[in-house]
Amino acid sequence: MRAGRHAPGYVARGKFADPWKIPFREMIPLKLRTSVSARGDNRNGAFCVQEMSVLLACMKKNEFEERHCSTQLTSFQKCVSETEAALKQKKAAARRGDLAPGEKKLSHHQVTGLLKKYPG
Amino acid sequence: MLRGRLLSVISARQMAMFGPEFKEPHFRKSELEELQKTGEISKIGHIPFKAAPSAATVSPLYDPLLEKFTNYVMRKGEKQLARDLMAKTLQSVKRIQVQKYNAAQTEEEKAEIEINAMKIFHKAVENCKPLLTLTPVKKGGATYQVPINITAEKASFTSMNWLIEAAKSPPKDARFYNKLAHELINAAAGTGKVIKRKQELHKQCEANRAYAHYRWG
Numbered sequence: 001m002r003a004g005r006h007a008p009g010y011v012a013r014g015k016f017a018d019p020w021k022i023p024f025r026e027m028i029p030l031k032l033r034t035s036v037s038a039r040g041d042n043r044n045g046a047f048c049v050q051e052m053s054v055l056l057a058c059m060k061k062n063e064f065e066e067r068h069c070s071t072q073l074t075s076f077q078k079c080v081s082e083t084e085a086a087l088k089q090k091k092a093a094a095r096r097g098d099l100a101p102g103e104k105k106l107s108h109h110q111v112t113g114l115l116k117k118y119p120g
Numbered sequence: 121m122l123r124g125r126l127l128s129v130i131s132a133r134q135m136a137m138f139g140p141e142f143k144e145p146h147f148r149k150s151e152l153e154e155l156q157k158t159g160e161i162s163k164i165g166h167i168p169f170k171a172a173p174s175a176a177t178v179s180p181l182y183d184p185l186l187e188k189f190t191n192y193v194m195r196k197g198e199k200q201l202a203r204d205l206m207a208k209t210l211q212s213v214k215r216i217q218v219q220k221y222n223a224a225q226t227e228e229e230k231a232e233i234e235i236n237a238m239k240i241f242h243k244a245v246e247n248c249k250p251l252l253t254l255t256p257v258k259k260g261g262a263t264y265q266v267p268i269n270i271t272a273e274k275a276s277f278t279s280m281n282w283l284i285e286a287a288k289s290p291p292k293d294a295r296f297y298n299k300l301a302h303e304l305i306n307a308a309a310g311t312g313k314v315i316k317r318k319q320e321l322h323k324q325c326e327a328n329r330a331y332a333h334y335r336w337g
Contacts (some may be wrong), residue, residue: 045333045335046268046332046333046334046335047335048269049332049333052252052267052269052329052332053329053332055251055252056252056267056322056325056326056329059322059326060326064319064322064323064326065310066251066322073251076251076269077269080269
């Protein structure tokens with residue numbers, strides 16, 4: 001219930017609206033939605049930092065000629081491809097709304113799915 | 121949610137010429153033979169395919185990487201000009217290498233000189249691919265250049281773009297195709313401007329390695 005310049009109807013200059021006399025209208029339903037927004041959901045941290053620093057250290061030692069660092073490079077690339085595949089799978093599962101037992105951090109898809117299932 | 125669903129029904133992207141059910145065409149003879157050998161061809165017999173691009177050909181001289189490079193060289197849609205430039209570049213590479221070959225005194229020296237221009241082109245593009253890249257990440261009011269992994273497509277594009285930029289850079293004392301030919305030969309040998317540029321990027325990545333865990337703020 002809001003008084004002042006947002007009150008419905010005309011209020012004469014120098015007067016003010018009595019909040020108890022303003023008819024209440026429900027503009028949006030007075031209950032919580034059964035969904036959550038997707039804001040702040042797409043944060044994923046850095047990965048393969050260890051492998052990257054090993055590769056960079058090797059490159060620095062060999063004056064940035066990467067042919068001396070092929071083992072470090074393959075281990076870094078393997079780590080990246082594996083992590084990316086795992087993240088992709090996880091994202092797809094979260095999008096489908098699959099729930100793993102004992103999962104602590106839920107995606108907005110999962111939370112929305114749960115709220116839709118058990119509203120109220 | 122609804123919008124996503126509708127879009128996925130209508131097409132993958134707005135303005136897309138073909139819907140998501142259309143698969144990439146197989147126009148090369150080797151590809152078709154491979155499909156026939158694995159028996160994949162009977163599975164894909166009745167699914168829709170995109171139209172092959174106008175530059176597609178069954179010629180054994182067709183090279184996907186060269187096609188890509190030609191498209192990167194192209195400006196304002198002048199494909200014929202880009203193709204001519206690439207042909208002249210490869211011709212120039214061949215001339216330079218054959219000259220070296222003929223000037224070589226001994227058989228051992230001759231054996232070391234690569235005179236296949238396409239092999240030099242492939243090796244040059246491969247040698248110029250960066251292993252890491254830097255991405256700006258805003259954190260606490262400051263922007264950090266954070267080293268991250270680079271995808272295969274991005275590395276390939278970066279390599280070719282650097283080669284083209286090096287060939288276009290001043291001084292403009294020679295034709296584009298001659299400068300590009302020299303850049304390709306140098307890059308294939310692991311020397312030259314573009315290799316230096318790649319190493320500069322790697323050095324910057326090394327200097328900023330402390331920020332590696334900052335990825336995505």
